[in-house]
Amino acid sequence: MKKVLLLGVAGVGMKRLAEIYVALGYSVYGIDVKENETTHYLKGLGVDINPKEFEVDPSIEKVVYSSAIPLDNPHILKAKELGIPVEKRGEALAELSKGYKSIVVAGTHGKTTTTSLIAEVVGKKFLSNAYIGGDHYKNSRFLEHAEYFVIESDESDKTFLLLTPKIGVVTNIDKDHLNAYDWSFDKLKDAFLEFMKHSGKLVVNRDDANAFEVSKLLDKKVYYYSLKDTSFDAHILDYLFEKDGTSFIAQVFGEKTPLIKVHTFGEQNLSNILATILVGRILGVNFSEIEAALSNFSMPKRRLQYIGNVRGVTIFDDHADHPTEVEATLKAIRLHNPNASIIAVFQPHRYTRVFSLKEEIARPFYLADYVIVLPIYTAFENPIEGITNERVFDWIKTLNPNKNVFFASNFESVGTLVSRIAKAGDVVVTLGPGDVYLATEQIMLKLRGER
DSSP states (O other), X not given: OOEEEEETTTSHHHHHHHHHHHHTTOEEEEEOSOOSHHHHHHHHHTOEESOTTOOOOTTEEEEEEOTTSOTTOHHHHHHHHHTOOEEEHHHHHHHHHTTSEEEEEEOSSSHHHHHHHHHHHHTTTSOEEEEOSSOOGXXXXXXXXXXXXXXXOOOTTSGGGGOOOSEEEEOOOOSXXXXXXXXXXXXXXXXXXXXXHTOSEEEEETTOHHHHHHHTTOSSOOEEEESSOTTSXXXXXXXXXXXXXXXXXXXXXXXXXXXXXXXXXXXXXXXXXXXXXXXXXXXXXXXXXXXXXXXXXXXXXXXXXXXXXXXXXXXXXXXXXSHHHHHHHXXXXXXXXXXSOEEEEEOOBOHHHHHHHGGGGGGGGGGOSEEEEOOOBOTTOOOOTTOOHHHHHHHHHHHOTTSXXXXXXXXXXXXXXXXXXXXXXXXXXXXXXXXXXXXXXHHHHHHTTXX
């Protein structure tokens, strides 16, 4: 039996690779500093997690590592010494995608939701697999003989350029992960141009200025979708934001959809849905199949995920930390809850991310009524001089002088603050890719009056 070693196996993307390798009959070993629900789940699939006295030997076919693993990791060094292939997560994914018709979603924001939506629609007509960078049920199985593979790509380490999409989708291009591009936004845009060039058919968000600008450099047909302009391939004719979702009618290639209701929130997700319908129609999925897929769609975990309601206070959790994402999330909550006070619980992510954004990190909180700031989630990064918890708090407080801004050193303090602030009808949202979702438990306990 083939053997593969996955380093950083508890990460969402690595977890999905482990599932795929198990489905393909590999003997899978995984190593991670964390032991959590993900590692327990993978053990249940037969993955040997953190095996005692494990050593890399020639029986290992390849070693795959996540971006959190340094290149001086002893397992990587030993594999190289033995001549065993060592691959980034994205390189391994590109290899696995060969032999399938791939639909690849690229972009700075909205990839996980858009990939999940497209996987739902494609799965209504075709035998298909999905690789989604978030917890979603479409990740739960892998069919070796499927026709399509719907993939969320990763521009943070340039591995999205290794994929060869039958259909490429670009949701937007924003200033993020610039450390991989010599801190140059132009180089990031050049990489997206390369992705667009080697996509078979290309679907681009016309409403994103950067994505549209780059796409206009191409000498090929581009399919555009837009919430704002009715002259493009796919656009929205009418929509209504409701407390439990969004209802809309779209037009694609001159044909109107029926009235569709989806349990998603905000303009950004409506744009992601429009991209999905356009991809579906390119593939020949009919409107009734699309409507059936979308009406049953559930958001990936941690994408404006509904957590619960305690004493009239609604609690959501969201992965966003980049200002564009945070703004989209807070706008969505405001659109669907126009009279509520919004309490945003924000956990900044990584010193490098905060360093690259600086004061910009504070911009979107004008949309909240209260902001609770947690310490920076380090993700094992070393501190950067001048990037501190106090500095982030000061940026948010200074740029939002009319807002109530608090600092909380831990999740219990968050729960206590929320219980003092929140009243029936208010909305609380936890924000950040780290472990801020754990604060929701304390928030609910404190709102119930429990310790």
